[in-house]
Amino acid sequence: MNYHIILIGLILPFLWLDKYVLGEFGLSQPIVMGMLVGLGTGSLKESLMLGILLQPIWVSEFPLGKSVILDAQGASLAAFSSYTLLKMLNHNINIFLISLVSAMIGSVAGAFIDYRLRSINNYFLKRIEKETIFFKIALIHLSSISLYFAGGYLIGAIGISIGWIGFRFLRYLPTIPYHLLLLNSIFIGVVFLSKNFRFRKNWIQTLTGIFMGVLVWVLLKKP
C-alpha cells in the first residue's frame, strides 16, 4: 500500500515534468508510465495493457509553434493516478473504462494548466531578464518548475477523484471488453495519424503494412 501512495504522491507528478519542463526523455508517455507504474504496483501486465490503450489515442498530437494541445502526458498522469487508486482499493471492475474517462479529463486539465502557467511565466521572464548571475536565474527556474510540479499534483488529484467516483458509481456501467477499447484506441491513432504520415501519398508502405498485418493474422490462425 505504501508503494501506491509514493507512486501517486511523488513519482507520477514528477514524471509529468518530463512533458516539457525537464529533459523530455519520454518518461511521461503512457507506455513508459505504464511500465513504471506496473513495476511499482506489481501488476506489470495490466499496467502495460492500460499504457497501450492510452498511447495510440494522442500519438498524432504535437505542439506546433506555441500552440497548446490536448496530449497524452496529462492523460496518462490522470489515468494512472485513477488506476493506482483502484489497485490500492483492490477494485478490478471497469478499471480500464474508468482510467480512460480519467485520461480524457486529465488531457483537458493538462492543456489548461499549461496555458495558465505560460501566462504566469511572463512574470518569471521579467525577473530573469533583470538578472545576470547564473545561480539567481537557476533559482527563478526552480520556482517555475515547482509550479509545474504543483500542476502535476492537480492533475493527479483529478485522476484520484475520478477513480473514486468510478469506484463508487461507474462500476455499475456495462463492462466493455478490453479488445473493443483497444481497437477504438488503435482506430483513433491510425486515422488521426493520416495528417502526419499521409497514407494516401505513401500508399505503397500503407498497403505493405496492411498486407503484413493480414499475413501475421493468417500465420497465427494456423496451429
Added chain:
Amino acid sequence: MGVTEKTIKNFVLQMFIQSTWSEKGQQKSGLLFALSGLTKKEKFKEKKKKIEIFNTNPYMASYLTGTLLKASPESVKYMESYYAAVGDDVIWSTLRPALLLFSTFLIMIQGIMGALGFLLMYNIICQGIRLLGFPLGIKYQVNPPKQFMDTFLFLKFIFLNIGIITAGILFTSFLNFPHEILKISVIFVSTVIFYVSKLSPTTTLFVNLLVLTGMEVLW
C-alpha cells in the same frame, strides 16, 4: 572551459530550455539560463539585450546555443525558424509517433521490452541531437553543412516507413474479432467522421466511449 566541458554543461542546461516557457519570450528564459552558465557576465549582458524572443524545437536549441556563443542573435534569427520546422516535421510529427506506435506493437508481442526499446531508441536519437548539436553549432556557426539536412531527411524516411507499416499492421488487428465486426465498423466509421470534421482525438474518444457503452447496453 574547454569545448568538451562546455558541451556537457550545455547538455545539462538544455534540459531546462522549456521550463519557463512564457507567452512573451517563449523559450527565451531557458536560452538565457543556458547562456548565463556558458558565457562570461559581460558577454551575457551584451547578448541578452539583443534577444527579444526565442522559440525552436527543444532538441535543436542546443545547436543554436552553440552558434550564439560566437554569432550575434540577429544572424541566428532565421535559423531558429528553420530548425523549428525541421524539428517539428522530423521529430514531433514523424519520429516520435512512429517509435511510439512501433513500441505499442512490440509491447503487444514482447511485453516490457517494447517500452524499454522506446526509451532507449528515442533518447539515443533525441538526446544525441541535443548533446552533439552544441559543438557542431560552435564549429559550423550559421552555415550548417549539407549533411545535416541529409541526416534529418534520412531519419524522416526511415521512421515514416516504420510508422506507416506499423499503423497498417495494427489496423488489421480487427481481423481477430470477426464475430464483432459490426461493432468495430461503427467505431471506425465514427472515428473517421470525427477526423474529417477536424475534431480532436479527445472528443472522438469521448463520443466513441458513449457509443461503445450504448452498444453494450442495447446490442
